[in-house]
Amino acid sequence: MRIDLALLNNLEKCSERMTFLRFYDWETPTVSLGKHQKADGAVDCSYCRQSAIPVVHRPTGGRAVLHDCELTYAVVSNDPKCFPLSSIRETYRLIAMSLQEGMGGLGIVTQLAGSSRKSRSLSGQQMEDPCFVSPSYCELLYEGRKIVGSAQRRLRRSFLQHGSIPLQVNHATMAASLGVSEELLRRSVVSLSEALGRVVARRTLCEALQAGFEQVCRVKLHRREVDEDVRCHSSAKIASN
Numbered sequence: 250m251r252i253d254l255a256l257l258n259n260l261e262k263c264s265e266r267m268t269f270l271r272f273y274d275w276e277t278p279t280v281s282l283g284k285h286q287k288a289d290g291a292v293d294c295s296y297c298r299q300s301a302i303p304v305v306h307r308p309t310g311g312r313a314v315l316h317d318c319e320l321t322y323a324v325v326s327n328d329p330k331c332f333p334l335s336s337i338r339e340t341y342r343l344i345a346m347s348l349q350e351g352m353g354g355l356g357i358v359t360q361l362a363g364s365s366r367k368s369r370s371l372s373g374q375q376m377e378d379p380c381f382v383s384p385s386y387c388e389l390l391y392e393g394r395k396i397v398g399s400a401q402r403r404l405r406r407s408f409l410q411h412g413s414i415p416l417q418v419n420h421a422t423m424a425a426s427l428g429v430s431e432e433l434l435r436r437s438v439v440s441l442s443e444a445l446g447r448v449v450a451r452r453t454l455c456e457a458l459q460a461g462f463e464q465v466c467r468v469k470l471h472r473r474e475v476d477e478d479v480r481c482h483s484s485a486k487i488a489s490n
Contacts, residue, residue: 250281250411253323254308257402257409260327268326270462270470272455278317280426281307283400291377293428302426307411311400314380314413315423318440320454322348323411331466334408337401338386343465344410345387348397351461352389355454357444359389359396379427380413381438388412394439415440416449 256269280292280302288294288304291313297304302315324344326332333339342361349359362384380398384390389397399412418440424431442448459470 250305250307250323253325253409253411256323256325257308257404257407260325260407261404263327266328266330268324268328268331268468270459271323271325272451272458273321273323274319274451275316275321278302278315278422278426280304281314281316283311283313284308284402285310286312286377291379291427293426296425296428300422300426307400309400309402309409309411311385311398312377312380312383313427314398315426316413317419317422318415318417320414320416320451321411322414322458323409325407325409327407331468332408334406337403340408340410341387341399341401344399345389345397347462347465348389348412348414348458349461350465351454351458352396352441354457354460355441355445355449357391357396357441359391362386362388362390362395379423379429381415381423382429382433391439391444394437396439396441396444414454416451416454417442 253271260267280297282288282291282304284306286306292304294304296302327334332343345361349361352359363386380400381395384395385399388395388399397412397414399410401408401410415438418434418438420431420434424434441454462468463470
């Protein structure tokens, strides 16, 4: 995620109009908090320490996420030909439609969430719902359960949006680390494998999502090396029409 932030800062200063689409996964289960979110009331810090689960802040907003067996996507752009940079809602919607198109290519029919839920009191304490319990505007749902969680950060002339796409969900670990009930999570979150009824390879998902962005944004993706100062091995660049 530091690479995402470095790309955002670079594009904010860059005169060239560019959009980057990245995919990556996680070496170890990790909880990320929204940029300004406090750990108290959002994560079970004691359980995470005992289970060697790092708790970090990500550069975007939103609520707590356990990154485990998932694919993370990131879109970083300063190009108004690709995205309506002046509108947060329209940018969310366009990215959501791209993800939706890509998942549709795999056979998953999703719906766009219209609004977010409010926090609730859990186990006698006032706790914030984690990301996957609280769908926000234009996040993807599968049969009423959240299948993609996303967050965004905007600067004056560029933005970063990234999100979590669970390939599989360990409900017990997610519930314990985020301090919510396992039953609540089972009602609220669904993995890609559960939705499809089979395991999906990361490469297969990446290719499907790439096709979705190309179709919706009417662009052609090109693989390219990213400058060493962002410490990134490779990414895909959206070439504007």
